[in-house]
Amino acid sequence: WNKVEKILKERSLTIYKLSKMTGISDNTLRNYRSKHSKPSFTNACKIADALNINLDDLRERSNFND
Structure with a gap:
């Protein structure tokens, strides 16, 4: 979610606006x-x-060497 929040901040978007853009409830986004x-x-x-980004940009990569 940190990546999403960074993008929202850069674009001056709110969770409410993202909710309207995606059709995902505001409450669900807040749970994320x-x-x-x-x-x-x-x-x-x-x-x-909605953010016009690649789905991979939202992924957190696992480090299998740990």
Whole structure:
């Protein structure tokens, strides 16, 4: 979610506006922000599309060497 928040801040967008752009409820987006839940693949795609970014930009890469 940190990546999404950074983009929202850079573009002067709010969670409310992202909610309207994606059709995902404001409450659901706030749950993602507070890490109470993770977005489904479908919602991750909606967020990436709304922000006009690549879905991979939202991924956190795992380090398999740990």
